[in-house]
Amino acid sequence: xxxxxxxxxxxxxxxxxxxxxxxxxxxxxxxxxxxxxxxxxxxxxxxxxxxxxxxxxxxxxxxxxxxxxxxxxxxxxxxxxxxxxxxxxxxxxxxxxxxxxxxxxxxxxxxxxxxxxxxxxxxxxxxxxxxxxxxxxxxxxxxxxxxxxxxxxxxxxxxxxxxxxxxxxxxxxxxxxxxxxxxxxxxxxxxxxxxxxxxxxxxxxxxxxxxxxxxxxxxxxxxxxxxxxxxxxxxxxxxxxxxxxxxxxxxxxxxxxxxxxxxxxxxxxxxxxxxxxxxxxxxxxxxxxxxxxxxxxxxxxxxxxxxxxxxxxxxxxxxxxxxxxxxxxxxxxxxxxxxxxxxxxxxxxxxxxxxxxxxxxxxxxxxxxxxxxxxxxxxxxxxxxxxxxxxxxxxxxxxxxxxxxxxxxxxxxxxxxxxxxxxxxxxxxxxxxxxxxxxxxxxxxxxxxxxxxxxxxxxxxxxxxxxxxxxxxxxxxxxxxxxxxxxxxxxxxxxxxxxxxxxxxx
Amino acid sequence: xxxxxxxxxxxxxxxxxxxxxxxxxxxxxxxxxxxxxxxxxxxxxxxxxxxxxxxxxxxxxxxxxxxxxxxxxxxxxxxxxxxxxxxxxxxxxxxxxxxxxxxxxxxxxxxxxxxxxxxxxxxxxxx
Numbered sequence: 182x183x184x185x186x187x188x189x190x191x192x193x194x195x196x197x198x199x200x201x202x203x204x205x206x207x208x209x210x211x212x213x214x215x216x217x218x219x220x221x222x223x224x225x226x227x228x229x230x231x232x233x234x235x236x237x238x239x240x241x242x243x244x245x246x247x248x249x250x251x252x253x254x255x256x257x258x259x260x261x262x263x264x265x266x267x268x269x270x271x272x273x274x275x276x277x278x279x280x281x282x283x284x285x286x287x288x289x290x291x292x293x294x295x296x297x298x299x300x301x302x303x304x305x306x307x308x309x310x311x312x313x314x315x316x317x318x319x320x321x322x323x324x325x326x327x328x329x330x331x332x333x334x335x336x337x338x339x340x341x342x343x344x345x346x347x348x349x350x351x352x353x354x355x356x357x358x359x360x361x362x363x364x365x366x367x368x369x370x371x372x373x374x375x376x377x378x379x380x381x382x383x384x385x386x387x388x389x390x391x392x393x394x395x396x397x398x399x400x401x402x403x404x405x406x407x408x409x410x411x412x413x414x415x416x417x418x419x420x421x422x423x424x425x426x427x428x429x430x431x432x433x434x435x436x437x438x439x440x441x442x443x444x445x446x447x448x449x450x451x452x453x454x455x456x457x458x459x460x461x462x463x464x465x466x467x468x469x470x471x472x473x474x475x476x477x478x479x480x481x482x483x484x485x486x487x488x489x490x491x492x493x494x495x496x497x498x499x500x501x502x503x504x505x506x507x508x509x510x511x512x513x514x515x516x517x518x519x520x521x522x523x524x525x526x527x528x529x530x531x532x533x534x535x536x537x538x539x540x541x542x543x544x545x546x547x548x549x550x551x552x553x554x555x556x557x558x559x560x561x562x563x564x565x566x567x568x569x570x571x572x573x574x575x576x577x578x579x580x581x582x583x584x585x586x587x588x589x590x591x592x593x594x595x596x597x598x599x600x601x602x603x604x605x606x607x608x609x610x611x612x613x614x615x616x617x618x619x620x621x622x623x624x625x626x627x628x629x630x631x632x633x634x635x636x637x638x639x640x641x642x643x644x645x646x647x648x649x650x651x652x653x654x655x656x657x658x659x660x661x662x663x664x665x666x667x668x669x670x671x672x673x674x675x676x677x678x679x680x681x682x683x684x685x686x687x
Numbered sequence: 688x689x690x691x692x693x694x695x696x697x698x699x700x701x702x703x704x705x706x707x708x709x710x711x712x713x714x715x716x717x718x719x720x721x722x723x724x725x726x727x728x729x730x731x732x733x734x735x736x737x738x739x740x741x742x743x744x745x746x747x748x749x750x751x752x753x754x755x756x757x758x759x760x761x762x763x764x765x766x767x768x769x770x771x772x773x774x775x776x777x778x779x780x781x782x783x784x785x786x787x788x789x790x791x792x793x794x795x796x797x798x799x800x801x802x803x804x805x806x807x808x809x810x811x812x813x814x
Contacts, residue, residue: 323742326771327698330793334704337796342711349707356700 186232188246189223190282195239196221210234253573254288255281256662260630261295289568296594303596303627321371328364332357389510393517394589396503402592403566404521407488410495411525414487423552426527427476430483434468438490442483443469460486473642477527477554484523489515492522521564527553528561534572537562541668542573544619544635544657556639559657563590573663576632579639579655580609593659595632608683612636612654621669623661623681631682634658635669690807691715693734695725695751696769697743705738705799712800713809722746726754729761736765736807738799739786741777749784756785765806769794 196206203221207214210231219225227235232246239246255278262271272280281288335353339345345353415421418429434440440460461467468486470479488496496518505511528551540546547558556579565572576591580603589597603609608622616638623633636656661681664670673681692714694705702718709716717734719725721744725737737755741748748768755761768781768789778789787806790799804811 323771326792327701331698331700331704333793334701334708334796338704338707341796356703360700 186227186247187223188227188251188282189221190278191246191251192227192235192239193221194279194283195241199239206238209238250569250571251281251285253571253663253666254285254292256665257292257574257660258288260660260662261292264295285569299594300596306627317374321367321374325364325367325371328360328367331360332364335360389507389513392505392510393513396500396505396514397517397590399503401566402564402590404499404518404564405567406495406499407518407522408525408530408567410488410492411522412529414492414526415529423527423550426552427480427483430480430487434483434487438487440466440468440486440490443467444472444479445469447471447473471642475554475642477552477557480527480552481520481523481557484526485516485519487526488519488522496522520560524557524561524564527551527557530565530567531570533561534565534567534570537565537572538666541666543668544637554639555637556655559655560588560590562657563592566592573659573666575657575659576634577655577657578603578607578609579653581651581653582610582613584610587653588655593632593663594630595626595658595660607656608634609636609654609656612638612656613652616640616652619669621673622656622658623673623675623683625682631661631675632658633661633664633667633670633673633675633681635667689713689715690735690809691717691732692803693717693719693725693728693737695719695722695737695743695748696740697721698740701740701769704796708796708800709738709803712804714803714807720744722748722751725751729755729764733761733764735763736767736803738767738769738803740769741781742771749780752781752784752786767799767802767806 196203199206201209203217204214207217210217211234212231216225220227220231227246235241235246236243258277258281259274261267262277335356339350339353339357414433418433421429431442434442459469461469468483470482474482496515499518500511500514503514505514533547533551536547536550540550542562544555544558547553548555551558553561559575559577562572563575563577566574574592574594576593576595576597577588578586578590578597579588580586584603584605586598586603591597598604606624608620608624611622612618612620619635619637621633621635623631625631634656635658636654638652638654640650640652642650659667661675664673664675675681692709694702694709694716696702696705696718697720702720706716706718714736717728717732719728723745725739725743726746728734729737739748739751743751752766752768755764755766766786768778768786769792770777770781770789771792778791781789788802790802801811
């Protein structure tokens, strides 16, 4: 069933801008003024037919009245204003709705600002926690208090006791001088420690993998140059349907780049240089791919090679916008950008975003429509951040059986740990108990926000006969105000958090 | 006969200042630099009051307090804990284990003397 559209506020605002009365505009639309009044007050949904008519009368782009983006923005703003920060000046729902309809650009900026504020607030809390747990800091605090106690005690004794002997007075004064000197030294060390920590956090603590995640994050997970390049390539290869993409890319590689593609039997020895694939020769040559790869993985590899060979300048230019500290970080960032290009080629932005909204993020249906893998769909969904044409802000995380994180992207605001094992509370590892099936999970994160997610296992094929593939659990989630856009959240009542959160274990 | 105060503290300058203050207030003072030494002194010569630091070498102040409170013969010994500023949890734990009071480092010398007098039922001397 199609989603009902309510765009009353926007229509009312645009009509007023044109200086038209309801009666005048109803006349142009060939409907009654009473009906237009109901539509403007969201008492009636907007029919497809009326939407088309309105698009010809009002200064809007095609599809702008669908209200999807407006609804998502309103959800996000309602969540923003539920922050205790706004306890004393929280605008009502109707005010917010009007504001979204009339000033979408300002709403977008406010949301971006709030996301940045929330991240900064969490960083501060984390820094405080890590400092108070640091053994050096704990030991130094104890020493400082001890020295201050000595200094205060003797200062008060000297002040309160006129009858001290010269010997006592001299001894107590010496203590004051000695302890003050020690205190000065210790404060100096403490400053060095704090400066050292900040230096470390700004450079040394970054691993090359962190730099990739940071590069994606700084760019809001969206790279317009790569979207354009992928679009350009699609046109050059004749805008193939998803099931024709493999042949089109093989042809392009051969004809335009002089690279022939070989699908290699799994019995080939020795195995391929990069496990599942290898490219022999820089300029022209042979691209060998293991036969065990799924069609979607084969297409993905082909697309990435095209990106790295034919669009190397675009990848380099995109990378040059940020800062990378090492050759390894640079290599990984270029690889991530190549993968982004491949995803954009296989799932073109506008078509994929529209399908995602229409199919309410049903991952299996999206997989079938675009002939891609589960993980590829999840990953692409995190990149739908084109200004004014955003998708739902998702986070994505992939872990192995031990809970070790091997991929993480977050556009949802959820802070995914940089290191180590994902907490069991996230429910991601539970996917291993039901391989291949989608599970849903809700949790309250450290920032007190509630996140809804789906989790499923994915298995990478082995590279030799009889070798089992590696299985991972992938999780795709969003902040609960967006959960209603996911088919998997149907029936859950997020207005009552206790009904969706797992019970607390005692 | 003067009442006795056992100062249990490992930091020499704090021992020095507390010892001066207690003597000046008219008490006999004994000193223990760690938890084990404190219990040996309590056993050999139970004091009327202990000024007990929490962070001590070998056996910490909580352990000493538990041992003192577990022996009925030492039930009447008053115990004032010396806790660090910002460690509210230490104060709560100490009171739970049976301490009579606490002072927070860096403490006011007048406050320490006032508390010791109060717990030992000694009127403050008037000039």
